[in-house]
């Protein structure tokens with residue numbers, strides 16, 4: 001049977017992780033995969049997570065099944081983190097998932113099964129796995145313009161025009177904050193206009209919230225989602241705890257649904273759990289239990305928010321430091337956009353050849369599309385790195 005398979009196209013982000021791991025050069029710099037790093041290039045276990053984990057080991061008395069929705073207390077705390085306290089709880093439900101990607105896949109499976117010919121609109125550009133997940137769920141894929149690669153500017157009018165062509169019931173995938181890969185987010189007035197369009201045309205917003213806390217703060221980063229939730233009748237959220245709790249390999253996420261009323265929400269939730277049962281039956285517990293302990297305990301929660309805020313500030317400082325170093329090296333303001341964008345990523349505007357040259361000549365690893373993980377920049381090497389970037393990007 002296997003002889004019929006053709007070789008798989010490698011995932012560009014995961015492939016880069018392997019190339020970096022195998023590179024023997026000690027000065028190598030990983031600006032590829034989206035993980036937070038400290039000044040030493042380490043991805044630390046957050047202090048509150050470490051303490052919650054120790055407590056879990058002592059307090060846990062059983063490992064029996066929890067069911068397809070996972071840990072219900074975790075689910076409620078995540079709803080609060082995402083929606084605050086404004087949204088009617090009876091219209092909301094949530095299901096713990098294996099990471100944010102697990103949430104995306106189960107939600108898109110659910111939405112694709114709700115009608116034949118379901119269509120999901122994703123931004124251009126977007127996280128490369130979005131298109132793959134839509135295809136895996138056998139939904140139709142459309143894209144809407146988002147950022148102009150030449151100028152790094154948001155294409156808001158074009159985005160709105162494109163979405164006017166969407167049909168009622170189409171799903172519109174939105175990055176809740178810290179757009180991946182561009183770092184370009186909507187401001188609140190743009191969220192308002194978008195919300196009106198989505199509600200008016202009966203489009204279904206599916207919000208991917210993978211970086212809450214890394215843009216302008218935990219509450220601020222949820223403002224767009226909360227604006228939507230106040231107006232649209234139905235929406236979905238795929239949220240990840242990988243980055244804001246640093247529990248990447250534990251696979252912790254949540255799929256949330258907002259329905260028109262409690263009865264419809266419950267029916268959709270039942271269907272969602274049915275999808276889960278056939279795909280992976282139940283989510284892994286450990287990481288979500290740790291997150292639940294952090295969110296339930298005021299002292300751990302305080303530590304966690306402080307550490308997350310420190311991480312966020314570090315990225316903001318790295319952004320302005322790197323933009324300043326590039327300004328100095330190139331004697332232009334071409335890269336000033338880096339300082340104004342938000343979250344882990346920006347696209348530097350490198351061609352595939354320039355990306356390869358950065359890797360071969362300078363051991364600097366960036367995404368195939370020119371995406372840089374700002375959190376991977378060592379502050380003490382910003383000048384040296386800006387020389388590498390300027391020399392490669394200035395050559396055609």
Ligand code: LMR
Nearest residue numbers: 013032033034035127180
């Ligand atoms: C990324 O965009 O680098 C992260 O979300 C990791 C991944 O799974 O692609």
